[in-house]
Amino acid sequence: MSGSARYGSRWPYVAALVAITLVFLVPQLWLLSLSFKEKSAVYQYPPRLIPDDPTTANYVFALLRTQVPWYLWNSFKVAGLSTLLTLAVSLPAAFVLSRERFRARGPILGALLGMQMLSPVVLLVPIYGLMQRLGLVDTHAGLVLVYASLQVPLTIWLMKSFFDALPPALFDAARVDGAGRWLTFRAIALPLAGPGLAAAAIFNLASYWAEFSLALVLLDAQERFTVPVGLFSLQGAYETEWHIVAAASIVGLLPVVAAFVLLQRYFIAGLTAGAVKG
Numbered sequence: 168m169s170g171s172a173r174y175g176s177r178w179p180y181v182a183a184l185v186a187i188t189l190v191f192l193v194p195q196l197w198l199l200s201l202s203f204k205e206k207s208a209v210y211q212y213p214p215r216l217i218p219d220d221p222t223t224a225n226y227v228f229a230l231l232r233t234q235v236p237w238y239l240w241n242s243f244k245v246a247g248l249s250t251l252l253t254l255a256v257s258l259p260a261a262f263v264l265s266r267e268r269f270r271a272r273g274p275i276l277g278a279l280l281g282m283q284m285l286s287p288v289v290l291l292v293p294i295y296g297l298m299q300r301l302g303l304v305d306t307h308a309g310l311v312l313v314y315a316s317l318q319v320p321l322t323i324w325l326m327k328s329f330f331d332a333l334p335p336a337l338f339d340a341a342r343v344d345g346a347g348r349w350l351t352f353r354a355i356a357l358p359l360a361g362p363g364l365a366a367a368a369i370f371n372l373a374s375y376w377a378e379f380s381l382a383l384v385l386l387d388a389q390e391r392f393t394v395p396v397g398l399f400s401l402q403g404a405y406e407t408e409w410h411i412v413a414a415a416s417i418v419g420l421l422p423v424v425a426a427f428v429l430l431q432r433y434f435i436a437g438l439t440a441g442a443v444k445g
Contacts (some may be wrong), residue, residue: 180317195420197412200414202226209409225414235415237390238397239422243247245307245382246375249314253371254364256315262352264323265330266338279320281298287317290331291384305387313385322367329363330356376423394419 196216201209203221229235264272267294294313295304303309333356341351357364379395386392392400398419402411 178244180390194374198413198416201410202417204410204413206408206410226418227411229411229415229418233401233411233415234389234392234397235394235418238392238394239419241307241391241397242376242393242419243422245310245314245371248307249311249318250368250371250373251313252315253318253322254368256366257326257366258357259352260319261323261326262330262356263348265327266356276324279323282320283324288380290317291380296380304385305391307391308383310385310393313381314378317381318371318374322371325367325370326360326363329360365430369427372426373423 199362200216200218202225203223204218204225205220205222208215208218208220216415225259264276298313300303303312337355337359338351341355346354376393378393378398382393383399384395386396389397398412398415401407401415413443
């Protein structure tokens with residue numbers, strides 16, 4: 168088959184990928200454009216993607232005259248601790264569910280899968296009531312516990328697929344050599360599932376960084392706001408400085424984008440490694 172024929176058979180997929188890319192990329196480009204505009208240019212008609220007089224004053228204002236740096240620190244703390252707690256609980260559970268066979272294994276896996284069908288928004292009222300009884304409303308500790316508990320089932324399923332892909336002969340050999348479950352998990356399973364671990368960490372970190380509804384309900388004091396809630400609080404009662412909000416939004420996006428760019432090869436390797444069963 169000639170090159171032109173192969174390209175002709177693939178053009179619908181290429182067109183679909185281009186369309187999906189534009190759907191995600193255009194809003195980001197417009198947000199970036201707003202962040203470099205003066206206030207008068209925000210309402211310019213017809214709108215221009217490239218500002219006539221770009222300025223970085225919006226970024227200076229967002230970083231020095233608002234609480235955006237504090238929101239960034241709060242998000243770093245909450246997302247980082249939530250990710251560590253999620254992995255600490257999920258990894259041993261995923262390994263046991265992957266390598267051990269016991270009577271309750273099937274029901275446990277089914278229950279974990281069923282929990283993923285419930286939206287966190289549906290659980291807002293009972294979650295708030297529970298946190299109130301525990302005295303954890305308006306605390307980062309409460310938010311970390313809620314985030315981790317909601318994300319653990321999905322992370323267990325994700326990591327279980329990576330452990331399933333590992334060759335069983337490795338674990339049989341370790342068992343013959345006298346290695347216990349904990350040593351086998353720590354010395355053999357975790358290093359081999361490193362790409363999957365990186366993928367799960369990045370996925371959870373991005374999810375926690377962008378979460379809005381739970382943080383909005385559970386956090387009251389402005390100094391405890393994470394980035395999404397902090398950006399929401401920048402809106403005014405009568406008028407919103409959209410160029411400032413856009414600059415603050417770009418600042419809030421940069422850490423996640425940087426983390427994904429730096430760890431991209433681990434993320435992609437993790438996704439492909441979990442797709443093949445050894």
